[in-house]
Amino acid sequence: MNIRERSHEVSKALTRYVYARIDSGQLQPGDKLPTERDLAEMFGGSRGAIRRTLMEMEEAGLIGREVGRGTFIKAVATVRSASLPSSLAPDASALTTFEQVARLASPSDAFEFRLAVEPAMLEQVALRASASDLDDMAHCLEQGRLAISVQDLEHWDNRLHQSMAAATRNPMFIAAYAVISAVRLGAEWGALRRRAFTEELRSRSYDDHSAIIQALRDRDANTARAILTDHLERWRTLSLGAGASASLA
Numbered sequence: 001m002n003i004r005e006r007s008h009e010v011s012k013a014l015t016r017y018v019y020a021r022i023d024s025g026q027l028q029p030g031d032k033l034p035t036e037r038d039l040a041e042m043f044g045g046s047r048g049a050i051r052r053t054l055m056e057m058e059e060a061g062l063i064g065r066e067v068g069r070g071t072f073i074k075a076v077a078t079v080r081s082a083s084l085p086s087s088l089a090p091d092a093s094a095l096t097t098f099e100q101v102a103r104l105a106s107p108s109d110a111f112e113f114r115l116a117v118e119p120a121m122l123e124q125v126a127l128r129a130s131a132s133d134l135d136d137m138a139h140c141l142e143q144g145r146l147a148i149s150v151q152d153l154e155h156w157d158n159r160l161h162q163s164m165a166a167a168t169r170n171p172m173f174i175a176a177y178a179v180i181s182a183v184r185l186g187a188e189w190g191a192l193r194r195r196a197f198t199e200e201l202r203s204r205s206y207d208d209h210s211a212i213i214q215a216l217r218d219r220d221a222n223t224a225r226a227i228l229t230d231h232l233e234r235w236r237t238l239s240l241g242a243g244a245s246a247s248l249a
Contacts, residue, residue: 010045
């Protein structure tokens with residue numbers, strides 16, 4: 001593959017990535033995209049190719065770019081009506097994949113998948129996360145601590161785990177968490193979350209995530225994995241009942 005073809009493939013992959021995250025609800029108006037350098041690492045392309053693609057998305061109304069601050073998602077109405085060049089427009093099938101999975105998967109499916117994927121994912125986060133990545137995780141955690149509603153808390157908790165996936169620099173982990181997020185944004189998941197929610201558990205969840213982030217700063221993947229596994233197991237039991245672990249084993 002020559003340089004021009006590679007640049008085109010990187011552009012298509014980046015555009016599909018952004019559209020899919022918007023379509024699944026992971027990216028909301030005002031959310032910040034990774035830096036050009038981080039996107040170049042994620043998609044295996046040059047910063048020039050990433051920059052040109054971001055410029056095209058900005059011209060189409062998909063994103064906004066602010067000097068010194070970064071790149072942000074614009075209003076959803078603008079995003080969904082944006083007209084990208086046909087060469088970069090994502091396939092319609094790619095935009096519906098996450099919604100299809102979300103309709104088929106139950107909360108128990110989601111917990112089973114999360115327990116298989118997320119603890120293992122933290123090994124790569126411990127190896128690859130930058131200081132900026134870790135600061136973004138801490139920001140999401142703090143916003144969750146300040147959240148007033150369960151919905152806002154769920155949003156920031158989801159964003160925290162998304163930032164961990166992004167820090168792997170691995171499109172497969174990123175895509176896997178996009179599927180998880182699609183399920184988490186569903187009504188059934190929200191009902192389970194509200195049923196299991198208490199202030200005591202909220203405090204314990206904050207402590208868990210704080211300890212995970214500190215372990216990642218220390219590059220201690222084993223500790224981060226152990227804490228996250230316990231955290232997910234606890235929430236699965238509280239959400240689905242005491243027999244959940246046995247029934248899913």
